[in-house]
Amino acid sequence: MQTSTLTSRPTLNPALRDFWLTPARNRVLYGGRSSSKSWDAAGFAIFLATKCRIRVLCARQFQNKIAESVYTLLKIQIDRFGLRSEFTITENAIRHNGTGAEFMFYGLWRHIDEIKSLEGIDICWIEEAHNLTEEQWEILEPTLRKEGSQFWILFNPRLVTDFVWRRFIARTPPNTVKRQINYTENPFLSETILKVIEAKRAEDEEEYRHIYLGEPREDDDSVVIKRSWVRAALDACRKLGLDRGPRRRVGFDVADSGEDKNALVAVEGIEAVRVEEWKTREDELLKSAGRVHAVARGMNAEIDYDSIGVGAFAGAHFQSLNAEFGVTLDYHRFNAGDGVLNPDAKVDAEDPQSPKNRDYYANLKAQTWWAVAKRFRNTFNAVEKGMSFPASELISINPACDHLDQLIDELSTPRRDFDNAGRVKVESKKDLGKRDVPSPNLADAFVMAFAPREQKPTAWVLTRSNR
Template identity: 80%
Template structure:
């Protein structure tokens, strides 16, 4: 595999050509890691017959893999006529090289049976688990086979950081690369990066210099808790339980997107995201209503801004389809539910909801966080909780990597009275973090609710 290749990032030439069992490429955003890996893989495929397993933690659709990156690099090098590209495979016509695409979470047992793999490329490897590595490492048995492990560092406690960076194994070449070694960046992106440096040095170091955080104690929901909840029903042998709810985060103006989460009992079974502007609210509401009809679910929707009009659309759709789908408004800035009750009913010294939470959004996120923490304790420590105090996420859901990121990113904050609240979208934007649409829809689908009287049409249009 030690051959010259088309010019990609000159800074990485020695990284790709140094003999190694494990190639670990890590660093901040805009550093060309994935683009370079795709380019070098394409080059190798044109020179010799290789079998490349392209893996990532969660991949329920081909669009979630590196398939698109490979296609772009093939076109960039003017090699399209040399490859046969189908909807789910890429093969070189002359050498017979092929690229296979798998999600580790769903297909780890299937991957064990694969033969003749030359390269296992693990993209976005920050979510790789120790158990998965123990299966993957002996799976690549072919002489000269390699692992390509690419990731943006998250936490020093993550397995991939501890295994390959803090305690680097033999026959491993690792390379830390950042945006300042990427010769292909536009001035526009460079200006964005410098603006981040000026705004927040700590976030700049994490996002663009690839420096892992020491811990995640500042966030509302810890990443390890969310990871433990993936397939928690299966791990703990629990039924999902009764009740079906759809959380609907309505897109604001600009590039924001709509998102929905379907909860079946305690388990999130469906995650969707799509574009749809203000003028397409009716179409988006129809999409959500269709999911609710199919699942016989109640709708919980964001009623701030554009979403304020969603309720009337749901009412019209109920009339059109002769259904009585319940729909409930969620206003993040509303006051808390049961403000006089204590946050821990078992502890008479704990503060009341009204004294502890700044608003309904904070109360909702903290209640969901408690269920995630309980689930982590149940899965990892064998502790027992009532089923309704746990939470599970189906591994068959789309966008799982992003959902994990979004749920475990917002930090706790405080208002002027010292009550806790959740980091706002505006403050997330200052950290160069996009609106957490998936997480918002997820939390809405698990929000507490005030009881409201039914209307004459059988629908509920109240506050939580």
């Protein structure tokens, strides 16, 4: 196929033609899901690469692996346009053989200082820009100093308080073209996804408007853990000059069935240092338990595992693995529906009017989520407001962890709910599913790894001496 016909291909959305061709320093494309934003950006970027020598910096907030970038999306568009022979695609870069155009891929959180030193960038494409911070923008904006250079800023709106919404939508700066696009302008959607969208509209109009029409939420007061709190916890140990602490724990959320995935979060002291997610068949619990046990052995860590459903058998596997490897790793069952810890203790020990744990929390899951939420809130106040707290009441997330975008989303999505007795609980997976929110496996593993605990391990462990 000739490159001269590329713009007429049906893989580019004609509704966005003027958006891409209007001269501007900042191109801001936002809206709901299934709107073709990223697909169109990738297609237009490939078109430009076939016409002129450009350097494109493809950035997103968290990118510890090339698979987390738009690299795959660009490759797909190259193939759809029939241009594979014109490009050299390596493991971490894409170049056009004729024009010399190149695409580079960076994560803002870990590489912002390295990005500052890049020269000759024509386009900085920021994908999933809802996570962009004011501090990062103050670094990025003067970094693109080449004449005619541009920012492409793409995102699904989250909150009206997010920096990217306030900076580019609420108070749009000069030399900026912004365009909202939703699924209603995407001519390439299948009937299947259209039916899914209409079902969501019939079920929950407010959620439909947020997810598919890109309407930002006014606030996040309905959630257990606020997004701003989680963001503040990123690299909090370094920000606050704290040691992680000695205790090692691994939280393990066991996949139930079907499309559900296993998740693992490893913690050193007050900092999450490792985040993993993987899919296995229902009959492969031993394989997953072995993976978790190997991580725990490497860290000399305790294991907290989901003991509901399939996970009920994980303890027996950990017992066998202890015997096999001659180690004494403690492992603890976590049943979200169990009764609360210290039921007669007050929720707030310093408040004489505070209710007791058993009267305030519906179950163990609620109690642990609220405990973790308190640590996130404390961390936010320490980082953003300079308030002082004991290190044990804070929480940190190492920015080198994988799946950070997903982890932040999952931690800051579940809402507060109440049982028939008026006690607080966390929005159930079933109710999350009604909002088209997948099971928060990473968040559940995270909370288990930081969960308060009073009971001793429920299963005995084998030592070298009694093998």
